[in-house]
Structure formats: C-alpha cells, structure tokens
Amino acid sequence: MEIFVCKKCGFLAFKEAPEICPICGAAKEQFIADPQAIKKPTDPKNLNESEKKHIPVVKIVKQCSLIGPGCTDVFAKVGEITHVMETKHWIMWIDWYLDYRFVSRQYLRPETVFPASMIHLKATSGKITVLENCNLHGRWLSETDLSA
Ligand SMILES: [Fe+2]
Structure with a gap:
C-alpha cells in the first residue's frame, strides 16, 4: 500500500494523497510518496526494547460507559514498555485511522x-x-x- 506524507506538516495518508491535508490544509501537490515513512520492526515476532517502546498497543472495549450502546471505545498506549514523556524525548501525537482513512489526531505534551x-x-x-x-x-x- 502506498504511503504519502505531507511535506509541510508530516501528516501521513494511506493509498492516496488527500485533496487537502486534514492537519495543515496543504494542497495535494504537497504530498510525496514515501515508503520509508513508517518504521518497521526488524523481526515482528521478536521485538527489541526500542521497538517495544514505540509500537502502539491497542485495546478495544465494545461497551462504552460514556456514550452507551453503539459506541466502541478504542484505547492505544505507546508501547508495550511505556515510552518516556520527557521534554527532550516524547510522543508528539497519536493519529487514528479507520480502514486507512484519517479519523482523529491527539497531540500530547510531555x-x-x-x-x-x-x-x-x-x-x-x-x-x-x-x-x-x-x-x-x-x-x-x-x-x-475492530470486530476481532
Ligand atoms: Fe522514542
């Protein structure tokens, strides 16, 4: 699957570049295909310590206690070994996609x-x-x- 990155803000789009970047408003022409944009573990079955600190862990809760029926809660944590949140080294944001379409971004302050x-x-x-x-x-x- 092709991956496109916004040259202005670094937002990542799957399959095709959007008409307008949902984060910074840049035009489609500002997106470039970048197969290296996402880091991959060397051996997915045997993660090293750094990989365990960076690959998100996702948890799905079918019954939402806030919205109620019809809502699926999805939680994510970075990572299996919790990543540090320090002013020189931190997780800047977490982006969510559903079927490879952008859903939401949360910015994080360390x-x-x-x-x-x-x-x-x-x-x-x-x-x-x-x-x-x-x-x-x-x-x-x-x-x-989601249905797993
Ligand atoms: Fe890191």
Whole structure:
C-alpha cells in the first residue's frame, strides 16, 4: 500500500494523497510518496526494547460507559514498555485511522500526559490503525481489526 506524507506538516495518508491535508490544509501537490515513512520492526515476532517502546498497543472495549450502546471505545498506549514523556524525548501525537482513512489526531505534551489516546467510534467493524510519532525515533504503527 502506498504511503504519502505531507511535506509541510508530516501528516501521513494511506493509498492516496488527500485533496487537502486534514492537519495543515496543504494542497495535494504537497504530498510525496514515501515508503520509508513508517518504521518497521526488524523481526515482528521478536521485538527489541526500542521497538517495544514505540509500537502502539491497542485495546478495544465494545461497551462504552460514556456514550452507551453503539459506541466502541478504542484505547492505544505507546508501547508495550511505556515510552518516556520527557521534554527532550516524547510522543508528539497519536493519529487514528479507520480502514486507512484519517479519523482523529491527539497531540500530547510531555509535561502533563502519558503516551496514550482513546476514541469513541461509531463503527463496529473495520481496520483500526494507530500511528504515533516520537520526536526522536519517528513514526510507528499498529493495526487491529475492530470486530476481532
Ligand atoms: Fe522514542
């Protein structure tokens, strides 16, 4: 699958570049195909310590206690070993995609929050992609099937 990155802000789009960047408003022409935009573990079955700190862990809760029936809660944490949140090294944002379409971004400040995010989804099926951006170590993702 092709990956496109906004040259202005670094937003990442799957399959095709959007008409307008949902984060910074840049035009489609500002997007470039970049197969290296997302870091990949050397051996997915045997993650090293750095990979365990950067690959998001995703948890799905079918019954939402806030919205109620019809809402699926999805939680993400970076990562299996919780990533540090320090002023020189932190998770800058977490982006959510449903079936490779952008859904939401949460910005994180290292002084105040842990590297985690959640969304209240209307969907009950589809593929959830969580993409995080570490200021030093780049973008890492995790994919989960909602109906799993
Ligand atoms: Fe990092």
